Structure formats: structure tokens, C-alpha cells
Amino acid sequence: MVKQTTKEHDLIVDDERTSNTVAALKQGILDNLFYVVGKRVEVATDLDHFTALAYTVRDRILARWLTTREDYAKHNVRTVYYLSAEFLMGPYLANNLLNLGIEDVIRQAVAELDLDLNHLIGRESEPGLGNGGLGRLAACYLDSLATLGVPAMGYGIRYEFGMFHQAIRDGWQVEMTDYWLRYGNPWEIRRPQACVEVGFGGHTQSWADSFGEYKVLWSPNEIVKGVPFDTPILGYRSGVANTLRLWRSEANESFYFDRFNSGDYEGAVGAKVFAENISKVLYPNDEEIRGKELRLQQQYFFTSCSLQDMIRRHETAGHSLENFHEQCTVQLNDTHPSIGVAELMRLLVDIHGFDWDKAWEITSHTFNYTNHTLLPEALERWPLRIFGLLLPRHLELIYEINARFLTIVRAKFPNDEARVARMSIIDEHGERYVRMAYLACVGSSHINGVAKLHTELLKSDVLHDFYELWPEKFINVTNGVTPRRWLAVSNPEQSELMTSKIGLGWIGDLDQLSQLERYAEDSTFRSEWRGVQHAVKVRLAQYIAEKTGVSVDPSSMFDAQVKRIHEYKRQHLNVLYILTQYYRLKKDPTLEISPRTFLFGGKAAPGYFMAKLIIKLITSVAEVVNNDPEVNRQLKVVFLPDYNVTFGQLVYPAADLSEQISTAGKEASGTGNMKFAMNGALTIGTLDGANIEIRDAVGHENFFLFGLTAAEVAARKAAGYHPHQIYESNGALREVIDGIGSGRFSRGDGSLFRPLVDSLLNSDPYLLFADYQSYVDCQDRVCKMYRDPEAWSRMSIYNAARMGQFSSDRSIRDYCKDIWNITRFEIGAGVPASK
Numbered sequence: 001m002v003k004q005t006t007k008e009h010d011l012i013v014d015d016e017r018t019s020n021t022v023a024a025l026k027q028g029i030l031d032n033l034f035y036v037v038g039k040r041v042e043v044a045t046d047l048d049h050f051t052a053l054a055y056t057v058r059d060r061i062l063a064r065w066l067t068t069r070e071d072y073a074k075h076n077v078r079t080v081y082y083l084s085a086e087f088l089m090g091p092y093l094a095n096n097l098l099n100l101g102i103e104d105v106i107r108q109a110v111a112e113l114d115l116d117l118n119h120l121i122g123r124e125s126e127p128g129l130g131n132g133g134l135g136r137l138a139a140c141y142l143d144s145l146a147t148l149g150v151p152a153m154g155y156g157i158r159y160e161f162g163m164f165h166q167a168i169r170d171g172w173q174v175e176m177t178d179y180w181l182r183y184g185n186p187w188e189i190r191r192p193q194a195c196v197e198v199g200f201g202g203h204t205q206s207w208a209d210s211f212g213e214y215k216v217l218w219s220p221n222e223i224v225k226g227v228p229f230d231t232p233i234l235g236y237r238s239g240v241a242n243t244l245r246l247w248r249s250e251a252n253e254s255f256y257f258d259r260f261n262s263g264d265y266e267g268a269v270g271a272k273v274f275a276e277n278i279s280k281v282l283y284p285n286d287e288e289i290r291g292k293e294l295r296l297q298q299q300y301f302f303t304s305c306s307l308q309d310m311i312r313r314h315e316t317a318g319h320s321l322e323n324f325h326e327q328c329t330v331q332l333n334d335t336h337p338s339i340g341v342a343e344l345m346r347l348l349v350d351i352h353g354f355d356w357d358k359a360w361e362i363t364s365h366t367f368n369y370t371n372h373t374l375l376p377e378a379l380e381r382w383p384l385r386i387f388g389l390l391l392p393r394h395l396e397l398i399y400e401i402n403a404r405f406l407t408i409v410r411a412k413f414p415n416d417e418a419r420v421a422r423m424s425i426i427d428e429h430g431e432r433y434v435r436m437a438y439l440a441c442v443g444s445s446h447i448n449g450v451a452k453l454h455t456e457l458l459k460s461d462v463l464h465d466f467y468e469l470w471p472e473k474f475i476n477v478t479n480g481v482t483p484r485r486w487l488a489v490s491n492p493e494q495s496e497l498m499t500s501k502i503g504l505g506w507i508g509d510l511d512q513l514s515q516l517e518r519y520a521e522d523s524t525f526r527s528e529w530r531g532v533q534h535a536v537k538v539r540l541a542q543y544i545a546e547k548t549g550v551s552v553d554p555s556s557m558f559d560a561q562v563k564r565i566h567e568y569k570r571q572h573l574n575v576l577y578i579l580t581q582y583y584r585l586k587k588d589p590t591l592e593i594s595p596r597t598f599l600f601g602g603k604a605a606p607g608y609f610m611a612k613l614i615i616k617l618i619t620s621v622a623e624v625v626n627n628d629p630e631v632n633r634q635l636k637v638v639f640l641p642d643y644n645v646t647f648g649q650l651v652y653p654a655a656d657l658s659e660q661i662s663t664a665g666k667e668a669s670g671t672g673n674m675k676f677a678m679n680g681a682l683t684i685g686t687l688d689g690a691n692i693e694i695r696d697a698v699g700h701e702n703f704f705l706f707g708l709t710a711a712e713v714a715a716r717k718a719a720g721y722h723p724h725q726i727y728e729s730n731g732a733l734r735e736v737i738d739g740i741g742s743g744r745f746s747r748g749d750g751s752l753f754r755p756l757v758d759s760l761l762n763s764d765p766y767l768l769f770a771d772y773q774s775y776v777d778c779q780d781r782v783c784k785m786y787r788d789p790e791a792w793s794r795m796s797i798y799n800a801a802r803m804g805q806f807s808s809d810r811s812i813r814d815y816c817k818d819i820w821n822i823t824r825f826e827i828g829a830g831v832p833a834s835k
């Protein structure tokens with residue numbers, strides 16, 4: 001991590017106990033080992049030392065945390081509430097050391113206790129409370145919100161079991177439970193006094209009160225307690241620490257004992273199990289819904305807890321609910337918390353006695369909705385049967401919201417009942433559904449996509465009707481990633497080199513990376529750049545050898561594709577190229593091919609058969625290629641198991657080539673693409689998601705482009721797409737497909753990959769065949785370019801230098817300006833910072 005000194009605007013003064021001298025830190029670690037972990041040094045394990053160190057670091061965050069809260073309360077700040085079913089935070093220790101600016105003194109203090117900081121950092125189990133991009137984006141945004149001093153709070157679910165651990169057995173993915181809390185979690189604080197109650201099921205009764213007012217009472221038949229666990233989110237050198245509040249579901253004592261005491265043991269235990277099950281485990285599906293009732297329970301549970309908590313904080317601060325939307329703005333991270341629209345209406349109308357119109361004005365000015373996917377199978381819709389049983393009052397409220405909404409639609413588009421049916425929150429087809437994306441659109445002031453192309457496709461396709469009705473609601477905010485974790489923490493080598501040229505400022509202001517441009521033409525710097533890259537690759541090669549036993553050559557090109565396994569992300573297209581090279585080399589072993597190591601990583605949703613088969617294809621091809629002396633000097637294929645944040649921090653800095661090869665129009669944005677390019681990797685990619693903006697930023701000449709555009713994909717499909725014709729007309733492709741189908745890469749079992757081969761030959765829904773030749777030709781250009789290290793490192797430096805706009809700080813500034821209308825806050829200065 002880069003050398004650092006405490007900057008002036010970290011105004012918090014540490015007291016004796018939390019000063020940052022080596023002596024005080026050593027004492028802190030020893031005190032926490034004894035008083036908190038309850039161990040003497042002599043018998044302490046690495047894990048004990050890690051825990052004591054974590055508490056020592058947390059001690060130095062607490063003052064900033066409490067002061068932040070006090071300052072926000074004192075100044076009545078408008079606050080952002082980021083509601084997300086997923087927060088993929090990754091391990092905290094190294095990031096907190098960077099943001100506190102104490103890494104060097106801690107490293108010395110730990111060393112003087114005969115311990116190794118990097119080793120202790122490696123002992124932390126990461127909270128895998130997310131599936132992929134959506135969850136990690138929420139984490140990057142929390143880091144930027146605190147760094148920019150934006151009053152904010154993250155609300156989510158404290159899953160007891162996070163994202164499953166992935167092992168590869170006989171080439172297949174095997175899922176294992178993630179006991180991330182096995183050794184406790186030093187970063188969180190349980191807040192039992194802030195728990196809330198959440199109801200499920202039951203029935204409603206309605207009547208007209210003495211003023212003729214229509215009243216409704218909901219009598220749930222299950223009551224669950226939501227208990228918050230708070231984690232401080234420290235900004236980078238801002239002195240600000242915001243809060244991530246994650247809810248755990250627990251049995252509601254009284255509810256549980258009443259049944260117990262009445263001898264209804266089954267009911268009592270049932271209630272307890274029901275309650276505790278809700279926050280038990282993360283649903284491991286990325287981009288596809290599995291309409292399980294428990295999933296809806298999870299969504300309603302954390303959303304209701306969060307909204308009740310926000311109302312309580314608002315009223316405790318002496319505010320009237322009349323101006324709730326002026327003090328609070330809520331970002332819905334996809335549709336997972338969109339039930340919040342109906343829940344806030346319930347709380348305002350049923351509990352706080354607001355009339356409908358006032359309640360709606362508050363609600364519709366409180367929420368903003370971010371869409372993260374265009375895939376139809378990922379747009380959440382709940383069967384009325386499940387919805388009505390679990391949330392009878394909310395269904396009534398949604399009917400009312402929908403009726404009033406469709407009146408607006410009919411007014412603007414008279415005599416267009418087809419449009420009315422298309423736009424209705426209630427899908428009348430089949431068993432009838434609640435369309436959550438539509439509820440989110442109707443109940444939100446702003447609707448944003450996560451990259452320019454994605455937002456355009458939302459306007460022209462998935463949410464076109466809503467765009468025609470409310471064009472003013474639609475806005476784009478292209479994703480970003482935090483340079484703290486993904487550069488300064490993950491790639492200290494490159495960070496040191498950059499800092500030696502342009503200073504430290506880039507960590508807090510990534511646009512300063514542009515000062516690196518002039519060094520791209522400096523051959524000395526280019527060789528230093530290559531030196532750094534090689535050192536990082538050596539580190540990854542060691543990790544690969546440790547984890548898989550496969551030895552890879554750090555001087556080969558590291559070609560990486562790490563992301564969730566999904567057909568639209570086309571990991572299998574990457575395999576088609578590997579096999580194309582394989583067959584070329586088998587025909588002519590003397591062929592000049594610069595050695596390349598193909599790195600794959602990523603989890604498949606447990607129920608997603610084709611994704612699992614793609615993993616098996618990769619591991620099967622690896623087995624053949626890596627053990628074939630005719631090709632394994634030039635080609636190496638590695639599937640690295642259990643891809644997560646910690647693993648990502650090793651791969652992104654080490655890659656030479658970043659594979660962003662999704663079918664154009666399918667990847668909403670991507671964020672791995674940004675992490676790779678920031679670390680100097682060159683991208684081979686399609687004009688999809690944020691690839692387009694990355695290519696425009698780094699320079700078209702510094703990006704390897706291939707494939708159909710989104711419009712061409714749509715046209716190809718509309719015209720009727722016949723993949724078999726391409727198979728017949730392209731010999732190299734035919735050889736590869738026949739090879740896979742023959743069993744050559746599956747120990748002779750020709751049936752193993754039949755489903756994949758048939759899907760490609762008959763429908764190829766993600767147009768691999770259509771893009772195959774363009775991809776192969778592009779890869780050949782990559783090969784050629786890699787043989788010119790000067791040219792390659794020049795392009796690599798330009799890539800890194802021009803990634804400023806992909807900092808999550810820029811994204812958060814856009815949200816503040818275009819959606820949340822919120823000003824940043826200067827802790828201690830007591831005045832809002834400039835916009």
C-alpha cells in the first residue's frame with residue numbers, strides 16, 4: 001500500500017488510547033488480545049492476533065464514526081439511504097488501514113510483535129453478502145459516499161451464510177456453505193435497542209371511521225424481530241465514517257413464548273424457525289429469479305426494517321413526517337427492495353394516518369430506482385398467489401397505486417388499452433403477477449441505468465412505455481469502482497510507481513491519473529511499468545500454484561475472464577478461441593504463438609445447468625491442453641476456484657488482457673472491465689455496457705474491439721439467425737465444435753457436452769457463432785501486439801491514465817447532482833462542502 005501521512009482534513013484527534021504511534025498501536029493490540037479476545041500472547045493463534053489487530057483498528061474508527069453521526073444530527077443533514085439486498089464488502093482490514101492512513105505504523109507495530117501484517121490481513125474471512133457486480137457496486141458506492149463526505153447509510157441483510165464457496169471436483173463446480181461468521185466479526189456492533197418488528201401473512205379488515213375515513217387494519221399471523229448490526233464505513237482520509245446497517249431476523253420473544261406457554265410447541269418452534277430462516281442465507285442467483293417465497297420474505301423484511309428505522313430516526317430528530325422526502329432520499333438497488341414503495345405507503349397511511357395523496361407525494365419523492373439488467377428472466381415478478389398470502393395489505397395498496405397510475409396512463413394515451421395492459425403493475429397473463437420493476441418505476445422520481453448503452457436500451461426497449469410517459473425520470477449514471485480497494489490496496493506496486501511520478505492525489509481524485517499520460521512515451525517508465533506488472537504476475541502465479549497445483553509462466557500473457565458464469569457473458573466463446581489455437585498448434589507445432597495463460601474464475605448459480613456445464617468444459621479443455629506437450633508451452637488454461645473479492649484483488653492487477661466479450665446489448669455495464677483497465681490491462685471486448693465508454697476514454701487505438709453491435713445483434717435475430725450455416729461455412733469453427741462434440745475433451749464421452757453443442761448449433765441465443773471469426777481475428781491482433789512489449793506497455797499506461805471517470809467517486813457525484821440533490825459534508829467544518 002502506498003506511503004502516506006495524515007492529511008490536514010482528517011480533523012479527528014486520536015486520544016492516548018487511539019493515537020497512532022507504534023507504541024500505542026502495539027499496546028492496543030496486546031490490550032485487545034487480552035481484554036477482548038481473552039488470550040495471552042504465548043497461546044494466541046494467528047486468528048487471535050488478527051482479531052486483536054482488527055479491534056485495534058476499529059478503536060481508531062469509532063471516534064470518527066460517533067463524531068460523524070453527531071455532526072449529521074447537529075446539522076440536520078439530508079441523507080441518502082442505499083437499500084440493497086446485497087453488499088459484497090470484501091475483507092475490511094487492509095482497506096481501513098489505507099483510509100485511516102496508518103498502514104506503515106501498523107506494519108511496524110505488528111512486526112515488533114513478531115507478526116507479519118500481510119499474513120494477518122490474509123486471515124480475515126470476507127463477508128460474501130452478494131453475488132457479483134450489483135453487490136460489489138453497493139460496496140464501492142459506500143466507500144465513495146464516505147470519502148466524499150455524503151451523509152449516507154447502507155441498509156441490507158446480515159445473511160448468516162453468504163455466497164457459497166466453490167470447489168472444483170472432477171472438473172465440476174461443488175457448492176459449500178459459507179460460514180463467514182464462524183469466528184465472529186470484529187467490525188460490527190449489534191444494536192438490540194434499535195430492533196423493529198415486521199409482520200407476515202394474516203389478513204386485513206377495513207371500515208369507515210367516524211369521519212367516514214376509510215381505515216384498514218392488517219393482522220399479520222407471523223411477527224418477526226429485525227435486529228440491526230452496524231458496521232462503520234470509513235472514507236479515505238475524509239474523517240467521515242458512515243454506517244452500514246444489516247438486519248438479522250430473530251424470533252419475537254413474546255410471540256414465541258405466547259405459543260410456547262399455550263402448549264403450542266410446534267407453533268412456537270415453527271415461529272422461531274420461520275423468523276430465523278429469513279436472514280439465514282443469500283440466494284446465490286445472479287441475473288435470474290427463483291420465485292421462492294423466502295426470497296420475497298427477505299426482501300420485505302429488510303425493506304420494512306429499514307423504512308421503519310428511517311421514520312424513527314426522522315421523528316427522533318424532531319422532524320415531521322410531512323417533510324420526510326426532503327430529509328431522506330432512498331436508492332433502490334434494483335427491484336429487490338422495491339416492495340418499499342408499498343411499505344412506505346402502508347406506514348404513512350395505515351400507521352401514521354396520512355391521506356393517500358399526501359402519502360403518495362412523500363413516497364414518490366423519496367424513492368429512486370436503479371435497473372441493473374435487461375435480461376427478461378431477471379426482471380422480478382411475483383405470482384399474486386404468493387404475494388397476496390404473504391403481504392395481503394401490500395397487495396391491496398398496490399392495486400390502489402396501480403389503479404391511480406393507469407388513470408394517468410389513460411389520460412395521456414387515451415383509447416390505448418393495449419398500452420394500459422402492457423404498463424399495468426399487475427400482469428394479467430397466466431397466474432397473474434406483480435411486476436416489481438413497474439412498481440419501482442411508478443413509485444420513484446428517478447430511474448437510471450448503469451451505463452450509457454444500457455440506459456438507452458431501457459428507454460428504447462425494456463421500459464420504453466415508461467419512458468414515453470415520464471421521459472424526465474430517466475437518467476444515466478455509469479457505474480464506477482473505488483480506486484482505494486481496486487488499486488491502492490490491491491496493486492501497491494503500480495500505486496507506488498504512479499505515486500512516485502504524480503503524487504498521492506489520485507487515490508482521492510482519480511482524474512489525476514491523466515498526469516501519467518506523458519510517461520507513456522517515456523521508455524524508462526515503460527520498462528519500470530513492465531517490471532511492476534511482472535512482479536504482480538509472479539504473485540498471482542504463486543497463488544495459482546498453491547490453489548490449483550498448475551504452474552503458469554509469469555512471462556506469458558495473462559488473459560483473464562473472471563465474472564459470474566453466464567451464457568451471455570460467453571465464457572464458452574473464449575474456449576472456442578483456445579481450441580482454435582489448440583488445433584492450429586496441433587497442425588503446426590512450430591507456429592509462432594506468444595505463450596498465453598488463460599485464467600478463468602467465476603461461480604455458476606447452483607440451479608443453472610448450462611453455466612455448470614461451461615465450467616466443466618473449461619476444466620476439461622484445461623486437462624487436455626495443459627497435459628499436451630505439443631501445445632502446453634504456448635497454451636495454459638486455469639480455472640481458479642472460489643472467485644470472490646479477495647481473489648479479485650489478486651487477479652485484476654496481474655492481468656495483461658481483460659476479456660469483456662458479452663453479446664452486445666446484454667451486459668448492463670460490467671465493473672470488472674473497469675478494475676482491469678485501471679490496473680493497466682488491455683481489453684478485448686464488444687461494444688456492450690461500459691466497454692463502449694472505456695474504449696472512448698482510453699482511445700480506440702488502445703482497445704481490442706470485435707463483434708456485432710447491439711443493433712446488429714437485434715437485426716441479426718430479427719432477420720432470422722441460423723448458427724448452423726456459420727458452422728458449415730467456417731472450417732475452423734466446425735473443427736472446434738466437432739472436437740467438443742466428439743468427446744475429445746471429455747475423456748471420450750461424446751455425450752457430455754452434447755447439450756452445449758446442440759444449443760449452439762440449433763439456436764446459439766447469444767450469437768457466439770456470429771462473433772466467432774471477428775473474435776479470433778481480434779485475438780490474433782492481440783497476439784501480434786503482445787510481441788511488441790514497448791507498444792503493449794504504452795497502451796497499458798494510456799489505459800490506466802485515462803480511467804479517471806470510472807472511479808465510483810464520479811458515479812456518486814453524478815447521483816448527488818442528478819438524482820439525490822444532496823451536498824457533501826465537511827466533518828468538523830459544520831458546513832456543507834461545495835457541490
Ligand SMILES: [N-]=[N+]=N[C@]1([C@H](N)O)O[C@H](CO)[C@@H](O)[C@H](O)[C@H]1O
Nearest residue numbers: 133134372450667668669670671
Ligand atoms: N444483477 N445485476 N446486474 C449486474 C451484475 N450481474 O450484478 O449489475 C452490475 C452492477 O450494475 C452490472 O455491472 C452488470 O452488468 C449487471 O449484470
